[in-house]
Amino acid sequence: MSQHVLQFKEETFRDDFVYSNSAWAIERFPFPFDKDSYMYAVNLEPHTTGRAGSVYEKSFDVDEHYVAEMRERALTLLEDPLRCQSLPHMTLAGWDLLELIMGHKARDYPELFELHRNGTQWHWINKPLGIEQHFTFGDEATLPYGPMEYITRQSQGDWCVLDQRDGNLWMDAGMVTTQADWSLDFDIGMNFFEWHAPVPLAHELGIFQRALKFLLAIPQGNPARRLNWTMTVNPRHDTSPENYPKWGPDRTTVTADNVAEKMYLRVELQSFWRLPRSNALVFPIRCYLIQLEDLVSQPKWAKRFHRVLRDLPKELAEYKGFERNRALMVQWLSQFDDGSPTTPGVGPA
Amino acid sequence: MSAEHLKIPVRVSEVAAVNALVTRFSFSAIGGGELPTFSGGSHVIVEFDTCMNPYSLMSSPFDTRSYSISVRRDDAGRGGSLYLHKNLKVGDEGLISHPLNLFPLNLRAHKHLFLAGGIGITPFIAQMAQLSQAGQRATPPFELHFCAQSAGLAAYADALKSQYAGRVTTYFDDQKQKLELAQLLQGQPLGTHVYVCGPAGMIDWVRKTAASLGWPDKVVHFEHFSAPQPGTAFEVHLARSGRSIRVSERQSFLEALEAAGLNPPYLCRGGACGQCEAQVLACDGTLDHRDHWLSDEEHASGQKIMPCVSRIRGSSITIDR
Numbered sequence: 242m243s244q245h246v247l248q249f250k251e252e253t254f255r256d257d258f259v260y261s262n263s264a265w266a267i268e269r270f271p272f273p274f275d276k277d278s279y280m281y282a283v284n285l286e287p288h289t290t291g292r293a294g295s296v297y298e299k300s301f302d303v304d305e306h307y308v309a310e311m312r313e314r315a316l317t318l319l320e321d322p323l324r325c326q327s328l329p330h331m332t333l334a335g336w337d338l339l340e341l342i343m344g345h346k347a348r349d350y351p352e353l354f355e356l357h358r359n360g361t362q363w364h365w366i367n368k369p370l371g372i373e374q375h376f377t378f379g380d381e382a383t384l385p386y387g388p389m390e391y392i393t394r395q396s397q398g399d400w401c402v403l404d405q406r407d408g409n410l411w412m413d414a415g416m417v418t419t420q421a422d423w424s425l426d427f428d429i430g431m432n433f434f435e436w437h438a439p440v441p442l443a444h445e446l447g448i449f450q451r452a453l454k455f456l457l458a459i460p461q462g463n464p465a466r467r468l469n470w471t472m473t474v475n476p477r478h479d480t481s482p483e484n485y486p487k488w489g490p491d492r493t494t495v496t497a498d499n500v501a502e503k504m505y506l507r508v509e510l511q512s513f514w515r516l517p518r519s520n521a522l523v524f525p526i527r528c529y530l531i532q533l534e535d536l537v538s539q540p541k542w543a544k545r546f547h548r549v550l551r552d553l554p555k556e557l558a559e560y561k562g563f564e565r566n567r568a569l570m571v572q573w574l575s576q577f578d579d580g581s582p583t584t585p586g587v588g589p590a
Numbered sequence: 591m592s593a594e595h596l597k598i599p600v601r602v603s604e605v606a607a608v609n610a611l612v613t614r615f616s617f618s619a620i621g622g623g624e625l626p627t628f629s630g631g632s633h634v635i636v637e638f639d640t641c642m643n644p645y646s647l648m649s650s651p652f653d654t655r656s657y658s659i660s661v662r663r664d665d666a667g668r669g670g671s672l673y674l675h676k677n678l679k680v681g682d683e684g685l686i687s688h689p690l691n692l693f694p695l696n697l698r699a700h701k702h703l704f705l706a707g708g709i710g711i712t713p714f715i716a717q718m719a720q721l722s723q724a725g726q727r728a729t730p731p732f733e734l735h736f737c738a739q740s741a742g743l744a745a746y747a748d749a750l751k752s753q754y755a756g757r758v759t760t761y762f763d764d765q766k767q768k769l770e771l772a773q774l775l776q777g778q779p780l781g782t783h784v785y786v787c788g789p790a791g792m793i794d795w796v797r798k799t800a801a802s803l804g805w806p807d808k809v810v811h812f813e814h815f816s817a818p819q820p821g822t823a824f825e826v827h828l829a830r831s832g833r834s835i836r837v838s839e840r841q842s843f844l845e846a847l848e849a850a851g852l853n854p855p856y857l858c859r860g861g862a863c864g865q866c867e868a869q870v871l872a873c874d875g876t877l878d879h880r881d882h883w884l885s886d887e888e889h890a891s892g893q894k895i896m897p898c899v900s901r902i903r904g905s906s907i908t909i910d911r
Binding site: 330331333337404405406407454458461463518519520 | 651
């Protein structure tokens with residue numbers, strides 16, 4: 242297979258919403274449904290890498306939206322610096338994260354990133370963003386931001402850095418600008434059960450107890466992953482509670498005529514990594530958006546997604562924030578569903 | 591999950607007698623290069639013969655060209671430590687696991703108070719190195735109180751005293767020196783976390799004393815070093831496959847399952863991580879729990895066992911595998 246050459250796109254995630262997925266991006270979209278219905282499960286699996294072309298090929302996927310997403314992040318931080326926070330005991334974890342991301346990016350994308358280490362004297366080159374930085378590993382004064390903020394301004398997706406203590410995980414640091422209606426500023430310092438408290442049904446299923454036990458035991462060198470999903474109106478990254486007045490009303494703009502163009506399936510590739518010095522757990526939440534119009538280019542996805550949305554429990558649709566427009570989406574998707582069986586697995590075939 | 595693919599091929603780069611009972615072994619990656627970064631308090635599982643035992647890393651987390659462990663010869667044990675003492679030479683090749691930390695520093699502590707008994711000193715050596723050179727804004731103070739039978743058996747005491755002058759106090763049984771624990775704990779500032787690693791009796795003493803003085807459980811951290819100990823032989827019936835296997839006197843229950851071709855998940859092999867937990871369906875005898883994972887209620891229920899360290903006293907056990 243010939244190597245796909247990344248072409249970074251000029252895009253916006255607000256105001257005029259200039260955003261699209263290439264045929265390459267559509268084909269590799271992480272469609273999250275392996276059957277025709279959806280319910281919460283402890284859907285964790287090892288984060289094994291290597292499947293060529295997939296979003297799982299590298300540890301931290303870089304795609305055609307990289308440069309535009311990093312510009313969007315900078316804009317969001319300019320308006321609201323509290324989207325990035327790190328409690329004082331989390332600085333060591335920030336250095337761990339910087340090492341993890343720089344190491345993987347330089348190994349996985351040598352044509353885009355370079356890391357040269359000489360003891361604690363490090364030299365980092367990020368070609369797509371035009372960054373070149375000499376710094377001393379462990380010395381915050383040698384970077385323009387704290388280590389976590391520095392590296393997550395150059396890495397797609399949101400990043401939660403969780404302290405592990407007292408048999409629990411604590412949301413004690415993070416970079417969160419691409420969130421599905423939750424707030425780092427509100428959740429900072431909360432433990433695993435506290436920040437998941439609003440999720441319906443899953444507590445009763447014992448999901449969080451089992452998930453926490455698994456996450457606490459994640460060893461170094463053996464990351465895990467899961468997918469989560471919701472719907473977003475317009476290709477907007479910053480669907481935060483802080484900015485609800487800016488995006489909440491978008492939901493009233495969806496009609497039968499524009500539903501396929503306005504509605505985006507938003508999939509989060511979440512992975513979980515043990516950090517070596519701090520023993521913290523880092524939890525990247527990488528967001529992929531696909532327009533319904535593009536999703537139905539894969540007939541199996543169209544059929545299956547119609548059934549998932551149609552049969553989803555009301556509590557989940559309300560929690561995910563799309564109950565209001567669910568009927569419009571189901572109606573539009575129904576034209577692609579002839580009722581015939583779908584094949585197992587998530588792939589388009 | 592299985593830790594199988596996490597093993598790192600290493601070569602012995604140093605064998606050094608520390609005292610009459612303790613020998614230090616260092617390992618470097620075969621083919622060169624750095625070993626994985628780790629945090630103070632981590633252990634690795636060392637696999638050079640048929641025994642796979644956990645040992646705390648004592649080298650500095652900031653120097654990963656090699657890892658060091660210190661092994662106390664256990665003449666009554668299953669032979670893992672004896673094997674390392676008698677046979678391991680510089681240049682020998684074996685496997686170690688990736689580091690796993692079940693005894694981490696609480697990085698919110700305002701002060702770290704370390705209490706070591708005997709060979710329980712090893713995780714603290716790595717933790718003190720980490721605290722002395724950490725990428726944190728302000729490193730909290732720490733002090734070490736080190737109890738040993740005699741000055742001769744207090745591994746690394748002199749080196750630690752000179753490296754961390756004023757922060758290390760030793761107590762030697764043969765000189766009738768005693769750690770006045772209640773007094774020590776009562777003098778600590780708010781926000782102090784206490785860590786104890788040593789014999790089971792010492793851990794109990796520290797936990798009970800701290801509790802009686804009103805210290806919350808969450809600021810008292812402890813690590814048992816519980817390499818599997820030998821016992822009597824017994825039969826294991828595997829309910830799902832209908833097979834039966836035998837655990838010999840010097841084999842652990844987990845090792846017997848592995849020898850029979852089963853691949854139970856594990857991480858620590860020391861009764862602490864919970865990965866190998868097995869459901870007990872029947873037991874002709876009594877469960878001999880030696881883990882620190884299951885609660886007292888779970889131990890009493892007779893329904894769960896941790897095969898990495900626990901066994902039975904009796905003839906047979908049936909598990910849901």
